Amino acid sequence: MRVVEVTAYGGPEVLSMARRPEPEAGAMPGKVRVRLRAAGVNVADLRIRAGLYVDQMGELRPPFVLGTDFAGTLLDPAPGPRGSLPAGTRVAGFVPWYELLDGQGTYAEVLWADPEWLAPLPDDVEFTAAASVPLxxxxxxxxxxxxxxxxxxxxxxxxxxxxxxxxxxxxxxxxxxxxxxxxxxxxxxxxxxxxxxxxxxxxxxxxxxxxxxxxxxxxxxxxxxxxxxxxxxxxxxxxxxxxxxxxxxxxxxxxxxxxxxxDRARPDASRLAEVFDQVAARELVTRVADVLPLEEVAEAHRRAEAGRRPGRIILMI
Missing domain, CATH: 3.40.50.720 (NAD(P)-binding Rossmann-like Domain)
Known part of the structure; x- marks a missing residue:
């Protein structure tokens, strides 16, 4: 599968497309696979890539995969905040990247996810909007x-x-x-x-x-x-x-x-499901600034750092 790796600490140019083996069903007990359709570019991604948090990264060093927010479809059935979620369910959530420090982020085609990270998406919430919401x-x-x-x-x-x-x-x-x-x-x-x-x-x-x-x-x-x-x-x-x-x-x-x-956000599937209900009902409003393909991740980071348009920049996968 395609991923984007941080190959060294530095500017957007250190982001590089790479290939890694796609996760196999059942290989990680307690986790499920999500095929990603969109991922958000967060301020924390920029700061980690630039090396601003090196002293707090434990033993993790490049190459690693960035990314917290995601939206996609379940490849495996999973327990959900309101009942079981079958394979094929549209879901979104965020990876507690900084707590795990395993370098497995959302700039990838397939992700291992803890069910506690996941909320089902209402039908009228698009993947791009959904990926701007969780974190x-x-x-x-x-x-x-x-x-x-x-x-x-x-x-x-x-x-x-x-x-x-x-x-x-x-x-x-x-x-x-x-x-x-x-x-x-x-x-x-x-x-x-x-x-x-x-x-x-x-x-x-x-x-x-x-x-x-x-x-x-x-x-x-x-x-x-x-x-x-x-x-x-x-x-x-x-x-x-x-x-x-x-x-x-x-x-x-x-x-x-x-x-x-x-305030370091902690995954909460029940609360995230409530948030998406509010987004679907237009009781909470999000903002997407730009949508770029995964291959243009370096440009996405440049735009995010420039702050040209308020809102989340989304990578389409």
Whole structure:
């Protein structure tokens, strides 16, 4: 089968097409095979490929296969969150790549999957849209849970134009929070439709902080740091508030009684199935920026790093 390997740490040019043996039925007890149709390109993929997490990678070294989000069809029957899933079922999910550190990601034609990673796809959710959802939505859902803010509290969401940030805005607003969204210019109207109360344009942290203080003079109750700003944005939080980071190298040191949490998404098939029901019902909205074939993975990484269009870049497989 075709895979994309990281051959060394570096720029997009280190990504190379390769062939590996296709998984055989029953070879890994407890796991099932999924034939992939689409895979998402995540910020973590870019950072791992660039070597930013080398010290946290254990013994794993190139060559390895990147990728967390996926959508495809089951090759083997599997238990599901709402009953058995027969072979041929359309499914999506995400690989806890960073916890496993076995180098077996979703930039491949066939994947071994734990059934706990998998949710069935509603018929009207396409593979490309589905591959943009799992990691981002679960990261946002679990991050909002970690914040544990009461209805009416003020939450600052950085990176609100991105896929994770957009889900955080929607889920926080549904929980009754007053959301201040840090967004790309031009996204304000859409984010307000999705639930943001106010928006401030992205920019240097000092400029963002000044505008946030104009909207929340005493500081915000919490920050969901979808833009990976880290320490500079801690100043937006009032004493005794809470800050949730989603990258291990962007977790600020706690101060002023601020509770600092690291949100590393954990697979949850039941919750993911609920998310896809909401996506199908248009209660949650995702965004796909570009769709490219697997062979153009280096270009996909270049576009993701350039940030030309907010949203998830999807690889068609």
């Amino acid at each position: 981002a939505a679960i990261t946002a859902r679990q991050g909002i849970d970690q914040l544990d803010l009461a209805p009416g509290a003020t939450l600052l969401v950085t990176g609100a134009s991105g896929v994770v940030g957009r889900f955080a805005v929607q889920l926080a607003a549904a929980a009754g929070l007053r959301v201040i969204a840090v967004s790309y210019e031009g996204d304000e109207s859409e984010l307000k439709v999705l639930g943001a109360k106010e928006c401030v344009p992205r920019g240097e942290p000092v400029d963002v902080l000044r505008q946030v203080r104009e909207l929340a003079p005493d500081g915000v109750d919490g920050v969901f740091d979808g833009a990976l700003v880290g320490t500079p944005m801690l100043a937006a939080v009032k004493d005794g508030g809470v800050f949730v980071a989603i990258a291990p190298d962007r977790v600020p040191a706690a101060e002023r009684g601020v509770r600092v949490e690291f």
